[in-house]
Amino acid sequence: xxxxxxxxxxxxxxxxxxxxxxxxxxxxxxxxxxxxxxxxxxxxxxxxxxxxxxxxxxxxxxxxxxxxxxxxxxxxxxxxxxxxxxxxxxxxxxxxxxxxxxxxxxxxxxxxxxxxxxxxxxxxxxxxxxxxxxxxxxxxxxxxxxxxxxxxxxxxxxxxxxxxxxxxxxxxxxxxxxxxxxxxxxxxx
Numbered sequence: 001x002x003x004x005x006x007x008x009x010x011x012x013x014x015x016x017x018x019x020x021x022x023x024x025x026x027x028x029x030x031x032x033x034x035x036x037x038x039x040x041x042x043x044x045x046x047x048x049x050x051x052x053x054x055x056x057x058x059x060x061x062x063x064x065x066x067x068x069x070x071x072x073x074x075x076x077x078x079x080x081x082x083x084x085x086x087x088x089x090x091x092x093x094x095x096x097x098x099x100x101x102x103x104x105x106x107x108x109x110x111x112x113x114x115x116x117x118x119x120x121x122x123x124x125x126x127x128x129x130x131x132x133x134x135x136x137x138x139x140x141x142x143x144x145x146x147x148x149x150x151x152x153x154x155x156x157x158x159x160x161x162x163x164x165x166x167x168x169x170x171x172x173x174x175x176x177x178x179x180x181x182x183x184x185x186x187x188x189x
Contacts, residue, residue: 027157036175050087052077054075136166
């Protein structure tokens with residue numbers, strides 16, 4: 001967790017150093033999450049989506065008229081559902097995205113995301129915890145998305161987070177996070 005905070009602070013310092021306009025605010029939205037490429041040995045596992053929330057803060061800067069950078073610190077509910085229960089994975093994520101502006105306000109986003117698990121459990125339909133899941137503490141993902149900076153400080157974003165690392169330890173089933181996020185933010189600056 002300390003590493004995530006350090007990365008977030010470094011991103012803040014770096015973006016503010018040479019920026020035209022610093023952007024700082026809060027955001028909230030909804031996640032449509034799943035686990036892709038899920039396998040147990042040679043057997044494909046069948047998961048369906050989990051809907052969760054994402055909330056946090058962002059800091060960014062527009063470096064010139066066409067390029068910017070943004071770092072977020074987000075609490076993100078992810079995971080999936082399966083026959084008879086659900087697989088809850090909650091993370092503190094730090095995506096750091098480059099922003100390429102097409103015209104005023106509309107931009108493409110892409111970059112890495114670093115996540116730390118804060119909750120990992122599987123629950124049956126009856127709500128009881130099934131077992132202790134051997135989930136990796138750290139998740140590395142890629143992020144792509146579109147955003148629009150609306151006047152009056154509003155920020156609209158749609159992102160796709162695709163896992164680059166398996167979520168489970170080597171002895172368990174394999175699978176990667178796959179998350180579509182829709183969020184609304186407000187910039188204080």
